[in-house]
Amino acid sequence: MDDRPDEEPDSPAGTDDGEEEPEESVERVDPFAGMGGDDEEPSGDGESDADAGTDADAGDDGSASSEESDESEESDYELAPEVSPDLDGDAGGPAAQEPVQPPSGDADYRPEDATDGEQFQPEPVEDVEAVEEPEPVTPAPEDEFAPSGPSTDEELPLAEHIEEMVYRLAIVVAVAGGVSLLVFPFGEPIINFIWNGVLPASTDARPHLYAPLELVITQFKVASLAGIIVALPVFVYETYVFMRPGLYPHERRYYLAAIPTSLILAFVGVTFAYFIVLPAVMSYFLYYSESVALSALALGSTFDLILLLMGYLALVFQIPLFIMLAVMMNLTTRQWMEDRRLLFWGVFLGVAFLFSPDPTGVAPIIVAATMVGLFEGTLLLLRWTGR
Structure with a gap:
């Protein structure tokens, strides 16, 4: 019986049924199988040239098989599913790990965000078409002087x-x-x-x-x-x-x-x-002119x-009446007028000299003093009444 290794044909051999063997079923061969020619002992001194040719063919076939095995390993590495360890420390295969299915309607879900043992909790989806109802406005309590609207206005x-x-x-x-x-x-x-x-x-x-x-x-x-x-x-x-x-x-x-x-x-x-x-004005006029004419x-x-x-x-x-009406109708306040009393005094003095028919200055001074007195008296009355 010949002790030499089995010779592999240059091309894949057919099966008994005449069908070709698929590429995935290629056996892995040691890549160094055809390189150790000196280690193998010849079976006899009368080795024929055919045997030498057979060994050479076997070496070439071994090289080709090693290249195919490398490609198969790379393909297996690329196609192998990613395995993640379980929480208990056991590694599970692709069949043991079930992918987490995203809930229906959640387009932003990503599988890598979920972890083993964690139950997916979908966020509530707001209804964009819903319209918030306005809060009812509570009417203010009726005031005695609050405007209720003229009923006879046409x-x-x-x-x-x-x-x-x-x-x-x-x-x-x-x-x-x-x-x-x-x-x-x-x-x-x-x-x-x-x-x-x-x-x-x-x-x-x-x-x-x-x-x-x-x-x-x-x-x-x-x-x-x-x-x-x-x-x-x-x-x-x-x-x-x-x-x-x-x-x-x-x-x-x-x-x-x-x-x-x-x-x-x-x-x-x-x-x-x-x-x-x-x-007072007439007495001043007569006294001023009696020494001349x-x-x-x-x-x-x-x-x-x-x-x-x-x-x-x-x-x-009429100044007191105007001030009282302005304060009662909330057009101004007593404090605002008190803070600007000097401004009001200046206005009164200018009006008195501008519109007085007396050019001597006697009547304007009396009128201006009267206006200032009425202004200050009205402010004191407002302070006394608490307005």
């Missing part, structure tokens, strides 16, 4: 508003004109009463006429002043009636309270001018000065 065309406004003004003009016509015949007694009350009693300053119609014009001025005084409450009332549909209830109360207050303050201002301001006061110009100062003081005495 949208009217501009032409109707203008027509109603003209109608209200016509009523005021009619009242003023009627009173003026009634007072005109009594103009002379009224002129004498005002003239003698303003000028000093020790001075024989009778009025002088320098124009034919000067007395008639002065009587008309006095009658017009009486008509304006009587028509002033009517004007305030008609204004309230015109604005009433658009006023809130608290604004109506403020307005109705301001009407009599304004009339009282106007009367106080006229009285203050008649008894204090006008006598004889005073001959004209009826028309002197009465113009008297009427202007009376009307001026009637408006000045």
Whole structure:
């Protein structure tokens, strides 16, 4: 029996059935099998050339088999599944390790994020189409002076508003004109009463006429002043009636309270001018000019000065009413005005010198001091009432 190793054919041998053997079934051969020719003992001295050729073929076949085995090992290494050890330390094969299946709808899941023994907990998916309902707004408690909305306010065309406004003004003009016509015949007694009350009693300053119609014009001025005084409450009332549909209830109360207050303050201002301001101004005029010339006061110009100062003081005495309304309607605060009192004093002084009919400075100083006194008195009243 021949002890030489089995000779392998140059090409894969066929099976009995005539089918070729697949590449995966190639047996692994020692890569050094064909290189040890000296270690093998020849079976006999009469080795034929065919045997030598057979050994050479076997060596070549062994080399080819080693290359195929290397490629097979690399292929097995690349195709082998990745094995991760279990928590208990046992290595599991590909069949023993079951892949974690991601939940349906989770597109961001990655298998490497999951570990053995850890149960996958999917994050809740928010419904993007859901709309949050707004929280109900709790209405604030009703305040006594909170605006509830005028219930009688109606949208009217501009032409109707203008027509109603003209109608209200016509009523005021009619009242003023009627009173003026009634007072005109009594103009002379009224002129004498005002003239003698303003000028000093020790001075024989009778009025002088320098124009034919000067007395008639002065009587008309006095009658017009009486008509304006009587028509002033009517004007305030008609204004309230015109604005009433658009006023809130608290604004109506403020307005109705301001009407009599304004009339009282106007009367106080006229009285203050008649008894204090006008006598002081007239005494200064007569004293200033008596050493130079004889005073001959004209009826028309002197009465113009008297009427202007009376009307001026009637408006000045409205300052407390304006301040009170501004504070009550939360337009400003007492503390804000107290912090800027010097600014208000400067404004009062400028207004007094700018609009006073007296160029000597006596009347502006008295009027400015009166305005400052009214301002500070109103602030003290607000402090006392706690506003």
